[in-house]
Amino acid sequence: MERTSFADMPCPIARSLDQVGEGWSLLILRDALLGARRFQDFEERLAIPPNTLARRLKLLCQRGLLERRRYVERPPRDEYALTEKGRDLLPVLLSLAAWGNRWLAPEGASFVPIDRETGRRVDPVVVDKRTLRVLAAGNVALKAGPAAPASLRRALVRPAIFGGQS
Amino acid sequence: MERTSFADMPCPIARSLDQVGEGWSLLILRDALLGARRFQDFEERLAIPPNTLARRLKLLCQRGLLERRRYVERPPRDEYALTEKGRDLLPVLLSLAAWGNRWLAPEGASFVPIDRETGRRVDPVVVDKRTLRVLAAGNVALKAGPAAPASLRRALVRPAIFGGQS
Numbered sequence: 479m480e481r482t483s484f485a486d487m488p489c490p491i492a493r494s495l496d497q498v499g500e501g502w503s504l505l506i507l508r509d510a511l512l513g514a515r516r517f518q519d520f521e522e523r524l525a526i527p528p529n530t531l532a533r534r535l536k537l538l539c540q541r542g543l544l545e546r547r548r549y550v551e552r553p554p555r556d557e558y559a560l561t562e563k564g565r566d567l568l569p570v571l572l573s574l575a576a577w578g579n580r581w582l583a584p585e586g587a588s589f590v591p592i593d594r595e596t597g598r599r600v601d602p603v604v605v606d607k608r609t610l611r612v613l614a615a616g617n618v619a620l621k622a623g624p625a626a627p628a629s630l631r632r633a634l635v636r637p638a639i640f641g642g643q644s
Numbered sequence: 645m646e647r648t649s650f651a652d653m654p655c656p657i658a659r660s661l662d663q664v665g666e667g668w669s670l671l672i673l674r675d676a677l678l679g680a681r682r683f684q685d686f687e688e689r690l691a692i693p694p695n696t697l698a699r700r701l702k703l704l705c706q707r708g709l710l711e712r713r714r715y716v717e718r719p720p721r722d723e724y725a726l727t728e729k730g731r732d733l734l735p736v737l738l739s740l741a742a743w744g745n746r747w748l749a750p751e752g753a754s755f756v757p758i759d760r761e762t763g764r765r766v767d768p769v770v771v772d773k774r775t776l777r778v779l780a781a782g783n784v785a786l787k788a789g790p791a792a793p794a795s796l797r798r799a800l801v802r803p804a805i806f807g808g809q810s
Contacts, residue, residue: 488754490744569770578656587789588654623753
């Protein structure tokens with residue numbers, strides 16, 4: 479219920495959470511990225527209650543992250559394919575997984591991402607596309623964008639620094 | 645309730661969602677990164693019910709993302725400071741915000757991230773730290789890590805490709 483209002487916030491983080499912030503959603507998308515397509519694929523991999531899965535898949539289709547497609551006519555059988563919008567979440571999942579491996583895997587990583595071609599382990603970091611500078615707390619700030627409402631513009635006359643110094 | 649089991653999954657994405665997957669949590673951390681420290685700071689910025697806020701702050705402290713500190717003794721007043729673990733979520737938030745700006749801001753972006761020093765807009769992308777290659781669906785795969793249980797090792801004898809071709 480609280481979740482519904484996130485879509486109306488101007489913040490792109492809030493809007494994203496409105497679409498994919500419910501826990502199972504990102505795990506469903508993770509498995510779709512790893513090749514799951516049919517209802518049973520998701521059900522087996524996730525050990526998710528079928529009702530919850532059906533509801534989540536429907537929402538992810540409505541939001542344009544998955545696309546429902548008929549792959550057999552008789553009997554009718556549908557599968558769920560990722561859209562470009564859904565595929566584009568992989569970098570978010572990789573940065574979240576990297577954080578999880580750093581902070582929540584004291585026994586060592588169970589999964590590691592590798593370069594598909596070389597097979598070498600990759601270490602996902604977030605950089606600026608142009609300068610390749612690593613983006614982290616202390617060197618990034620926030621300013622009002624072209625679509626910012628006037629109140630936001632006033633609040634961000636000076637850019638707000640993502641600092642969080644302790 | 646469904647959320648509780650995520651912590652026991654070996655996947656670093658599931659574990660991360662267990663800790664920060666509840667919608668408000670990431671918005672609280674976003675605002676902490678933007679300088680909010682006191683209860684009222686968060687309450688004003690987020691328009692969040694105080695009970696929910698109190699519960700979330702407590703959990704984020706228990707999980708080591710925030711640290712509660714007394715800044716005035718009489719009367720006793722506490723503030724919430726980000727830990728290193730909490731600060732380290734900024735890259736995740738930046739990649740999520742970039743996705744939101746690409747897919748959920750048809751009117752244009754309300755907020756844009758900039759380089760703190762140069763003031764130039766930055767475009768957050770996820771790359772491999774060593775090779776600087778952009779990581780996206782199609783060129784990343786997953787293999788079992790050092791702490792993978794035997795069942796996972798068997799399932800990942802061949803690396804699983806993050807593909808999601810439509």
